[in-house]
Amino acid sequence: MxxxxxxxxxxxxxxxxxxxxxxxxxxxxxxxxxxxxxxxxxxxxxxxxxxxxxxxxMEPPAETKEKILASLGFADSETLPDIAQMPATDKNTDPKTWLNAAAHLIPENPTTPFTFHQLRKDEHFQQMLIIATTHVPEEEHDNYIESFFILKGYCECTVGNDFFQLGPGDFLEIPLNVKHNVKLTSPCVVAVLQYEFV
Structure with missing residues (x-):
């Protein structure tokens, strides 16, 4: 080739x-x-x-959020958690809270291979919502610890010599300098992706 x-x-x-x-x-x-x-x-x-x-x-006008929430039956958006203020995920995180906070960002039938919504970022930490419809090829990181928390869908992840089957509510942290990949076993996976910079 x-x-x-x-x-x-x-x-x-x-x-x-x-x-x-x-x-x-x-x-x-x-x-x-x-x-x-x-x-x-x-x-x-x-x-x-x-x-x-x-x-x-581009940030949509503030009234757009209110209109969308009202059309979905949420008259008072104050009852929904602010996704930008959500804490870091870990093995004890409640997926329902995250799904409620992220519902407006998750398309019903995603078609693009990867969609990212940055939630927060500073010099120590980055958090994104990722919607994937295809596998993640093997990669390895030496400057940040990657972790992800599955909200929807199912996947298989190989981390070094270890194999994990993950679904909603599962959390996985990937050590530095370890090759890993993700294979989707459902049409799409929605996850909270986090980078802790070292």
């Missing part, structure tokens, strides 16, 4: 934008696992798109 030609073909960008079929996406994930340079380029594109999305995100 001509790796450079594959990278320059635009297929990596199409994957990140959710424009590939399921078969094409599966093929690309396999290729990325076989060729480290393709995996690095895919990761760089994903990170660039995420930064672009966050940099260009």
């Amino acid at each position: 001509d790796v450079q030609k594959f990278i320059q073909s635009g297929i990596l960008e199409e994957y990140c934008l959710g424009l590939l079929s399921d078969e094409e996406s599966a093929y690309l994930i396999q290729v990325a696992m076989l060729f480290p340079s393709i995996k690095r380029e895919l990761t760089a594109i994903e990170e660039t798109l995420e930064k672009f999305s966050l940099a260009n995100a």
Whole structure:
């Protein structure tokens, strides 16, 4: 395979934008696992798109939230927890509280491979809501401890030599410098993703 030609073909960008079929996406994930340079380029594109999305995100008018909540039958939005003020997740976290707080961010039928909603970030900690419809290829981190808390859906996670089956309410922390991947076993997974910077 001509790796450079594959990278320059635009297929990596199409994957990140959710424009590939399921078969094409599966093929690309396999290729990325076989060729480290393709995996690095895919990761760089994903990170660039995420930064672009966050940099260009527009806050909707305040009254929009009230209108949406009212149309869903929540006359008093004060009864809903503020997702930006939710604590860090751990093995004792209640998924129902998070689902109530994040309901307005979770589409009924997600179609893009990955959707991120940044909840909070400072020099020590970052917390995001992630909605995934495809597997997460193998990765490894040396500058932050990653953890995730499953709100909806099911997945299998390999962390080093350990294997985990996860579903709603499950929490998993991934140590530094350990290779790991996530394979979805349901159409989508919604999780709270956290990075604790070291």
